[in-house]
Structure formats: C-alpha cells, structure tokens
Amino acid sequence: MASSHGTPPVFNNKVISWIDHRLPIFSYIEKEYHTFPTPRNFNYFWNFGAIATVMLVLMIATGIVLATNYTPHVLMAFDAVERIDRDVPQGWLIRDLHMNGASFFFIAVYIHIFRGMYYGSYKAPRELLWILGVVIFLLMMATAFMGYVLPWGQMSFWGATVITNLFSAIPVVGESIVTWLWGGFAVDNPTLNRFFALHYLLPFIIVAVVALHVVALHVHGSNNPTGIDVKGPQDTVPFHPYYTMKDGFGVICFLIVFAGFVFFAPDYLGHPDNYIPANPMVTPAHIVPEWYFLPFYAILRAIPDKLGGVLAMFGAIAVLFVLPWLDTSRVRSCTFRPIYKWFMMLLVVDVIVLGICGSKPPEGFWVPLSQLATLYYFAHFLVLLPILGKIERPLPLPPSIADSVLKKKAV
Amino acid sequence: MRKPFARKLLVSGAIALAALATGTVAIAAGGVEHPPARKWHFQGPFGTYDRAAAQRGYQVYQEVCAACHSLSLVAYRNLTDLGLTENQVKSLIKDITVPDLNDEGAPADRPARPADRFKKPFANEAAAAAANNGKAPPDLSVIVKAREYGPDYIYGLLTGYVPYDKLTPEQIKEFDVKKDDYFNKYFPGHKIAMAPPLADDKVTYADGTKATTAQEAADVTEFLAWASEPHMEDRKRTGVRVILFLLALAGLMYAVKRVVWADKH
Numbered sequence: 001m002a003s004s005h006g007t008p009p010v011f012n013n014k015v016i017s018w019i020d021h022r023l024p025i026f027s028y029i030e031k032e033y034h035t036f037p038t039p040r041n042f043n044y045f046w047n048f049g050a051i052a053t054v055m056l057v058l059m060i061a062t063g064i065v066l067a068t069n070y071t072p073h074v075l076m077a078f079d080a081v082e083r084i085d086r087d088v089p090q091g092w093l094i095r096d097l098h099m100n101g102a103s104f105f106f107i108a109v110y111i112h113i114f115r116g117m118y119y120g121s122y123k124a125p126r127e128l129l130w131i132l133g134v135v136i137f138l139l140m141m142a143t144a145f146m147g148y149v150l151p152w153g154q155m156s157f158w159g160a161t162v163i164t165n166l167f168s169a170i171p172v173v174g175e176s177i178v179t180w181l182w183g184g185f186a187v188d189n190p191t192l193n194r195f196f197a198l199h200y201l202l203p204f205i206i207v208a209v210v211a212l213h214v215v216a217l218h219v220h221g222s223n224n225p226t227g228i229d230v231k232g233p234q235d236t237v238p239f240h241p242y243y244t245m246k247d248g249f250g251v252i253c254f255l256i257v258f259a260g261f262v263f264f265a266p267d268y269l270g271h272p273d274n275y276i277p278a279n280p281m282v283t284p285a286h287i288v289p290e291w292y293f294l295p296f297y298a299i300l301r302a303i304p305d306k307l308g309g310v311l312a313m314f315g316a317i318a319v320l321f322v323l324p325w326l327d328t329s330r331v332r333s334c335t336f337r338p339i340y341k342w343f344m345m346l347l348v349v350d351v352i353v354l355g356i357c358g359s360k361p362p363e364g365f366w367v368p369l370s371q372l373a374t375l376y377y378f379a380h381f382l383v384l385l386p387i388l389g390k391i392e393r394p395l396p397l398p399p400s401i402a403d404s405v406l407k408k409k410a411v
Numbered sequence: 412m413r414k415p416f417a418r419k420l421l422v423s424g425a426i427a428l429a430a431l432a433t434g435t436v437a438i439a440a441g442g443v444e445h446p447p448a449r450k451w452h453f454q455g456p457f458g459t460y461d462r463a464a465a466q467r468g469y470q471v472y473q474e475v476c477a478a479c480h481s482l483s484l485v486a487y488r489n490l491t492d493l494g495l496t497e498n499q500v501k502s503l504i505k506d507i508t509v510p511d512l513n514d515e516g517a518p519a520d521r522p523a524r525p526a527d528r529f530k531k532p533f534a535n536e537a538a539a540a541a542a543n544n545g546k547a548p549p550d551l552s553v554i555v556k557a558r559e560y561g562p563d564y565i566y567g568l569l570t571g572y573v574p575y576d577k578l579t580p581e582q583i584k585e586f587d588v589k590k591d592d593y594f595n596k597y598f599p600g601h602k603i604a605m606a607p608p609l610a611d612d613k614v615t616y617a618d619g620t621k622a623t624t625a626q627e628a629a630d631v632t633e634f635l636a637w638a639s640e641p642h643m644e645d646r647k648r649t650g651v652r653v654i655l656f657l658l659a660l661a662g663l664m665y666a667v668k669r670v671v672w673a674d675k676h
Contacts, residue, residue, distance in 0.1 A: 083484075086641060086642070092642045092645075092646060237675060242671060242672065245664065245667050245668045245671045245672075249668045252660050253661055256658065259654050260650075262650070263646055263647060264647065272556060272559050275639075
C-alpha cells in the first residue's frame with residue numbers, strides 16, 4: 001500500500017522539473033519524506049531512528065575533521081590527540097563531540113533497539129529491516145572499538161590487546177589470525193595504522209547499510225505502538241510536517257542532554273587510564289572497555305573458558321539475528337502482551353545488571369551474578385520467547401490505529 | 412631485539428585474557444583510601460581557574476616538581492592563559508636553555524622561546540628511569556585527567572605521606588614497609604618511590620601567601636588542573652550558550668509541533 005501512494009508531484013521550478021525528469025531525486029524526496037504515509041500514533045520512542053541518524057552524521061563530520069589533524073603512529077598518536085585538544089582552534093570541541101558522540105550514538109541505538117523489541121517491529125514483514133539493523137549495530141561496535149584505540153592511551157592499547165586476543169581462542173588457526181589482525185607479533189604500529197584506516201572506512205559502510213535499512217523500512221512503512229497494520233488513510237499522516245517536526249523536537253531534546261556531557265562532563269564516560277600514554281610493559285590493574293560494551297564484556301567473562309566466553313559473547317549478538325523466528329507470538333506490540341511485557345522489562349534489567357558486572361573486577365559475588373545474568377539473557381531469547389508466544393493470551397487488539405487514537409482521546 | 416618483547420606482550424595479553432575469562436584478576440591495591448573531596452575553584456558548571464593559585468602552583472612546579480617530572484604538552488606561551496603578560500613569560504624563561512641543533516647541524520643548546528614546550532628534566536625516558544631507580548617519573552601534562560578522583564587524588568597524594576614512625580605495626584606488616592620506604596595513604600599499594608616532595612616553606616611566594624605544605628599542594632594541583640585542560644573555561648562558557656540556545660530551540664520546536672498536530676488529536 002505504502003509503495004503506491006500519492007500522485008506524482010508537479011514541480012513549478014523549471015530547473016527542478018528538468019532534473020527530476022531525468023533523475024527523480026526530487027520525486028523520491030517528495031514521496032519518501034513528505035507525503036510518505038506514517039502511522040499517526042507514534043510515541044516519542046519513534047524519535048530514536050532520526051536521532052541515531054543525526055548522531056551518525058555528526059560522528060562522520062567531526063571524525064573527518066579529527067582525521068585531518070591526527071597522526072596514526074605509536075610515537076605520535078597520543079600527543080596528536082592532545083594537540084587537537086590544546087592547539088587546534090576549537091579542536092577540543094570537535095574531539096569532545098566525537099568521543100561523547102560515540103556514547104550518545106550507542107544510547108540512541110540501544111533505545112531504538114529496545115523500541116523495536118518492545119513493540120515487535122522485527123516481526124513479518126520487517127525481518128530484513130531488523131536484520132539490517134543488527135548489522136548496523138555490529139558495524140558500530142567494530143567502528144567504536146577501533147576508534148577507542150586511536151588515542152593510544154593505556155585502555156586503547158590494552159583493550160586492543162584483549163579484544164584481538166579473543167580470536168586466538170579459535171582452534172588451530174587462532175594464533176595466525178591474531179598475528180594477521182595485528183600485522184605483526186604484537187599490537188603495534190601496523191595495528192594502529194590499520195585500525196585508523198578501518199575506523200575511517202566503516203562509517204561509510206554503516207551509511208550504506210542505513211540506506212538499505214531505510215529502503216526496507218519504506219516498503220511496508222513503520223510499525224507503531226499498537227503493532228497493528230495500517231488499514232487506510234485515516235490511520236496515517238504525511239511524514240512531513242507531522243513527523244519532521246516531532247522528530248526535530250526529539251532530536252533537540254536529545255542534543256541538550258548530549259551537550260550537557262560534551263560541555264560539562266566530557267570525560268565522565270571515559271576512563272582516566274586512557275590519559276596515560278600506551279605502555280606495553282605496564283598492564284592496568286583493571287582493563288575495562290567503554291560502557292556500551294560492558295554487558296557483552298560481562299558475558300565474555302562469565303564463561304570460565306576462553307573459547308566458550310568468546311562464543312557466548314558473539315552468540316549474544318547472533319541471537320538477535322534470529323529474533324524474528326524465535327518469537328512465536330502473532331501479536332507485535334507488548335502493549336497487548338500482558339506477560340511478555342514484564343519479561344521484556346526484566347531483559348532490560350538483566351542487560352543493565354550485565355553492564356554493572358562488566359564494569360566490576362571479576363571476583364567474589366560478581367562472578368556468579370554475571371553468570372546468572374548471562375544465563376537469563378540467553379534463556380529470554382531461546383526459551384521464554386518461543387514458549388510465551390504459545391501460552392500467552394494477548395489482550396484484544398483495537399480495530400484500527402485511528403480507533404486506538406480516538407478512543408484514547410475520549411478517555 | 413624485538414622478538415622477546417613481542418613474545419612478552421603476547422604472553423601478557425594472553426594472561427590478561429585468561430585471567431579475565433576465569434575471573435582471577437585481583438586488584439593489587441588493597442585498602443587504599445579514597446582521597447577526601449576538596450572544594451576547587453574550577454569545579455561546577457561556572458568554575459574557573461584561580462589565576463593567583465595557578466601562578467603560585469607554576470612556581471611550585473618549576474622549583475620542586477620540574478626537577479624530575481616533565482610537562483611536555485605545555486608551552487611557555489600557554490602561561491599567558493594564567494594572566495602573565497608576554498614579557499613576564501619571556502623574563503621567566505630567560506635563563507632556560509633548550510637542546511636544539513646549531514647552524515652546522517651539531518647538537519647545541521639555545522635560549523628557550525615562548526613557543527617551546529616546557530623543558531624536560533631528562534634527555535629521554537631511559538635517562539629519566541636511570542636517574543630514578545629504574546622507573547621514569549610520569550609526565551604531568553594530563554595527570555589530573557589521568558587519575559581517578561583527579562585533583563583530589565593529586566592533592567591527597569601530595570599531602571598523604573605518613574612517616575614510618577607514625578605507621579601502625581599492622582600497616583608495616585601488611586604492606587611490608589621498610590624503614591626507608593615512603594608510605595602514602597592514597598597511592599595504590601601505599602609504597603611510593605617519590606620522597607615527600609613538599610614541605611612547609613619549600614618555596615617562597617612573591618604574593619606573601621604562607622607556603623604551608625597544604626597550600627603548596629593545593630596551588631600546584633590548581634596549576635596541573637589547568638595544564639591538563641587549558642581550554643576548560645572556554646568549554647564551559649560555550650556550553651552555557653549552546654544549552655541556552657538549544658533550550659530556546661526546543662521550546663520553539665515544541666510549539667511548532669503542537670500547532671502542526673493540533674487537528675490530529
């Protein structure tokens with residue numbers, strides 16, 4: 001339905017008309033971002049796709065400026081970053097935007113993923129849309145990891161050492177793969193150089209996958225808080241101005257919180273050890289990744305076996321790829337799933353607990369807790385989700401989106 | 412020459428990973444107290460550096476710390492941020508010479524210029540380590556950002572020495588303190604190679620401030636906080652403007668959104 005909406009636009013401007021006749025970019029924008037019929041009942045969770053897009057653009061823009069002032073060499077990288085901070089005009093601003101931007105990109109994407117899970121946006125016919133989203137998430141993790149290595153502080157170096165060493169868990173070829181990743185026999189200048197090259201490359205691949213994500217989105221249109229399909233024009237509003245304005249408001253609110261960190265606590269989300277230049281001879285007492293990796297780091301450490309830990313960590317993301325087929329319920333939105341709603345909340349608590357476990361030294365009480373939380377994480381996807389769909393009795397669905405909106409208003 | 416080092420790195424990486432995976436890493440620094448939180452002039456969203464304190468702190472750094480600790484990311488010209496004039500900076504460095512090459516390309520010292528970075532006390536890291544029992548004293552350029560509790564830790568460390576005869580027998584036993592070791596309340600592991608650097612009247616302040624150990628520690632911490640982040644005041648000023656602008660824009664966007672949606676609710 002969404003792909004055949006509206007009449008072809010007529011452009012009054014002759015230049016636009018001439019171009020559009022040959023390369024229909026203006027028709028495309030008109031169709032996909034202006035008249036595009038969008039469910040009228042979005043809540044503010046639907047802002048986070050736009051917010052994530054803004055953060056991606058911000059990261060690329062600030063990143064290119066940083067790259068023009070950075071030197072990927074083990075003897076110069078740390079000082080180059082400090083030089084950006086101290087001597088490049090407004091360099092501190094660009095760097096603070098970029099390093100906090102990574103965190104806020106992840107915040108936006110985590111909320112976006114939660115939105116997709118809570119409202120069942122991954123279900124048919126949006127499975128590929130969801131899978132492309134998980135691909136973006138994976139690419140973001142790789143990009144962020146390599147970006148964190150570039151300032152060449154202690155956490156950069158030791159984080160790179162620990163994470164690249166994960167691949168040595170692979171039987172037989174593991175050690176060779178690690179040597180290949182490093183470009184030598186240790187994390188050293190070749191590693192830094194390739195990480196810089198890949199850190200510059202991957203964001204553009206993310207842009208390409210985001211484009212596919214948006215194409216897939218525009219085939220069947222967005223899901224909505226009721227999870228029921230659009231049944232007619234009374235259920236939708238044109239994307240512009242309704243959602244351009246609502247997204248604009250959401251983006252600005254998000255940027256206010258972001259600016260709070262950038263300007264008043266730029267190092268709060270970082271680790272002090274990364275202001276110590278990398279030293280291969282001194283291991284920090286406590287190697288921790290950036291906060292957005294902590295839940296996965298906790299899963300890695302929860303398994304008392306190197307290969308098992310690595311498999312569990314990658315499995316924690318791999319399971320997301322098959323989520324559309326693990327969920328057996330025919331109802332999308334948690335609003336109408338009285339039991340699953342609470343398990344979804346419990347999953348959020350579980351991931352936060354994992355994050356806290358990941359930030360603590362793996363000793364005492366934190367070890368069994370992270371093992372329990374890891375077990376629950378997988379049980380949620382592999383046991384609860386398939387079973388609940390069968391036994392849960394969903395609440396009655398509203399007849400249409402318009403109906404749900406108007407009823408809410410009447411109350 | 413490279414191979415043993417590479418192997419050591421591979422091994423230590425593998426050990427770190429194995430330890431992480433099996434949950435056996437123990438934090439060596441047991442029983443270290445958190446340094447008490449002090450009130451700093453540069454705290455809070457409107458905090459600024461106390462210029463007088465930072466200038467006194469520069470004096471402490473120059474007369475005491477600089478004997479061992481470099482400040483390699485700060486240039487002499489940066490001192491104008493602390494309220495010194497260019498001429499004052501020039502006169503401060505008039506007796507300092509820095510290594511360079513002469514016109515024939517031979518190593519030769521020349522007088523320092525404001526654009527030079529602070530002169531390092533040792534020619535290189537190996538020389539610094541050799542002169543300090545095998546471990547080079549850390550550079551202080553970003554030290555305040557590089558330690559947990561930042562300025563409170565630096566101040567705590569500088570004032571946290573406990574003389575051997577004031578230690579309890581349990582402390583001596585637990586941390587294996589010898590008579591000529593230095594014990595510091597806030598240093599991880601407590602035993603620190605650095606002798607107590609400050610003492611009452613270690614420097615003589617030109618502005619008449621009484622140079623107690625605590626005063627010197629507070630002043631040099633203020634100076635090092637500035638050295639770690641010279642643009643902090645600019646950052647906060649910009650931040651106030653950006654957030655005020657964004658708040659106004661958010662209000663406007665909200666109003667527009669309300670108007671646009673008026674007929675749909």
